[in-house]
Amino acid sequence: MYYIVSELLLGLIYYIPAFVANGSGPLVKNGTPIDFRRNFVDGRRILGDGKTFEGLLMAITYGTTVGVALSFFFGYPWILISFGEALGAMVGDMIGAFIKRRLNIPRGGRALGLDQLDFVLGSTLFGILTGLRVSLIQFLFVALIAFLAHVVSNAIAFRLKIKSVPW
Structure with a gap:
């Protein structure tokens, strides 16, 4: 039991x-949008205003x-690993934003699963x-924690009027 808990925490x-x-x-x-406010072939924004060069730089620097x-x-x-994870998390997040735009989900719109796990998948690959x-069990545990943390923290931010939507 101790081994499993220590592996999950690790x-x-x-x-x-x-x-x-x-x-x-x-x-x-x-900031300056990474997509330079350009549209994709479907006429929708490539990523949207929420993905900026300044945010990307800050995220990679902090990570x-x-x-x-x-x-x-x-x-x-x-x-090196943390650089890869930070970059991967942001690439995963941008891929998530790209998918949401293709599905016509606006910035801040809900995409259950994608919103919570895009950065985990990207950071895992780049990491x-x-x-x-x-290990697979570590990855699955982190994905579960990321999902739950995202849902709970957004609900709290909504109740505190930090966010306009609870997701």
Whole structure:
């Protein structure tokens, strides 16, 4: 039992750079949209105003900075891994935004599952490419925690009038 709990908690630690990146990008309120306000062939925005160069830079910087701290505990590759996770989290988030625009879901609109897991999938892929070693059980646990944390934190933000919608 102790082994399983420690593996699950270690999995959460592995994903700290991705969670930090995912949470810090939206702190930029105004910026230059990554899609330069251009539309895709379907006439809809490619990504939307919520995906900016400034937010991307902030997310990658914060996520990688966490990797510097993790490198003290796990060794040098964590700086590279955290950069990969942070970048992957943002690429996953942008792919999610791209899919939502194709489905005609507006910015801030609800896409259950996609909203909560796009960054986890992206960070896992890029993390593995940069040296992350995560088990399936760790990945599934982190995905579950990300899903629940997203739902709960957005509901709280809505009740505190920080967000206009509870998702």
